[in-house]
Amino acid sequence: MKHFILTAVLFLFVVLAGSTFAGDKEDVMATLNSTIEAFNKHEFNAYFSNFVDDNTEFPYVVSPLRHDAAMWKNFIQGTALLAYVNYHQQDSEVQVYNGNAAVITGYYTFSWMEKGGQMNYQSGRASMFFVKQDGKWLTVHMHFSKMF
């Protein structure tokens, strides 16, 4: 009986510890995944809650210009006019530095349908940069580039 209790306590400890100390890599990936989910569902408040105030972006081929936070907000909110959007990212790699900064790189597909039914498709490479502020990972910069 004693052994059983000891084993149960140890098992519980291992499970709890694993959950408590989920790594930075897992945490920052969770932030990215929730950002993608919010974008695909047009949940803009949830989407922007994962960003710092002065975020910047290099968008895909639409412009050689870097977007500031206001430009990016207009662009993202403009997707509300689309009938459907789907961003998917795969083969993501995470680099974490000093426990409070992370780079995620990967490959993405982005498809969207206009109200008239026209489907569009884009694919490319994504570099994303995050910082941890007050215990929360936030997006600072995103760079989407063409697959050459």
Added chain:
Amino acid sequence: MKTLKNVSFYFFMVFLIGLSSSIFAQTSSSSVENDIIALTYKIWKAENENDMATRNKYISDDYTEFNSDYSTRIDGKTKNFKLSDANISGGKSLADEMLNPKVQVFGDVAILTYNFAGVIKKNDGEVVTSKAKSTRVYVKMNGDWKLVHANFGFDSINNN
């Protein structure tokens, strides 16, 4: 009256400390921005002069890169250098400039974004221009800024 003097002095000191720390923070951030831009020009200069020891000093071992020559990410400093060093023998850079640079600083991390403009002289003598949308991520390690990731992306306008 003496108490009022003391209170005034106290408020003056608090104001002075607040003002100086604000000025210091701005100067400090601006200084990092200048350091990061200067470091990038230093890396370009080292590459153009084949001073690989200087360049290598500022690149992290786990450096990753997206560039315009290969579709997928190149992982690690060694693999990146093997490819970029071979590429240098294809011509000589006549000019490298960053247009519209912006540095975002978060403690020991800095992100530099800019539009790259360059001029290259090929081995056959032809002079061509080069451009890109570039992001560089630097992290301070043991007192030195090191490049940990770069995305040298496609600039759509007039590119063929």
